[in-house]
Amino acid sequence: MVDGRLAVVAPAPGAQGAVPADPGLFGPTSVTWRVHADPLMAVGGLRALLLQSLHPEAAEGFAAHSRYRDEPWSRLVRTADFVALTTFGSTEQVLRAAAHVRRAHDRAASRDGGRRLDDPRLLLWVHCCLVDSMLHVVRRGGLRLDAAEADRYVAEQVRVAALLGVDPAHVPDDVAGLRGYLLDSRASLRLCPAAREAVAVVLAPPLPALLEYATPARAGWSSLVGTAFASLPGWARALFPAPWRAAAAVAPPAAVTSSLRALRLAGHGVQALVPALRGSPHEREARRRLGLAG
Secondary structure: OOEEEEOOOOOOOOOOOOOOOOOOOOOOOOOOHHHHHOOOOHHHHHHHHHOOOHHHHHHHHHHHHOOOOHHHHHHHHHHHHHHHHHHHOOOHHHHHHHHHHHHHHHHHHOOOHHOOOOOHHHHHHHHHHHHHHHHHHHHHOOOOOOOOHHHHHHHHHHHHHHHOOOOOOHHHOOOHHHHHHHHHHHHHHHOOOHHHHOOOHHHOOOOHHHHHHHOOOOHHHHHHHHHHOOOOHHHHHHOOOOOHHHHHHOOHHHHHHHHHHHHHHHHHHHHHHHHHHHHHHHHHHHHHOOOOOO
């Protein structure tokens, strides 16, 4: 460990002096590769954003130092790109990406009351919301992970939190610990004004006129956000405005599960028809780097 962050060690030379292909932070045998290659990653990311918004300090820091109002799509894309890069990137790419995020947090530090965006408490909250959301959505949508594999995923993700500056000793490393952390956080959660504004942008981000009026993009996005919201735990949904809760209440848990399974099947279908959409660019590059099929 270096300065509270987990050190990532590059592959050592092989017996003949050749350096093996670099698997990065996780590698193809990890559970993280399986989870983060799933078509439901977008829904998991939206669920994470909704859950993260319930922490007032995190929401206010985000609102004060983010350009999400002007660039909502680029903000979402950057977040997805960071997850994909830390999952599939080389060791050098992962370290560079983590360093970039730490520098950005340092530049945009919120000093209101002495709090900073890189406060380990806030980083831990954001991390746990993301890990819980990804795992919940893909398992509920049909990715087969047994209890041991789910625990492995949570443990693997500690490496990312450590790279961003969270002491690994404070990061949940199994499903039970993750659930316990979220439940213990409930007393400090609420939907503050900054969070309401951010959620409104997530609900209805601006679209180019052609997409808005000539395609079903708006309806498709609303469906994704609605499914993500409905997949939140009941205690989290209860903190959102009544219209949101009412809409989610119409869909019983079985219907939410069916929606997630249908979205996952559709995603796999699109990937089968369009090879260019089979995984993120980072995943495809990782497979080339490691000499893997597909």
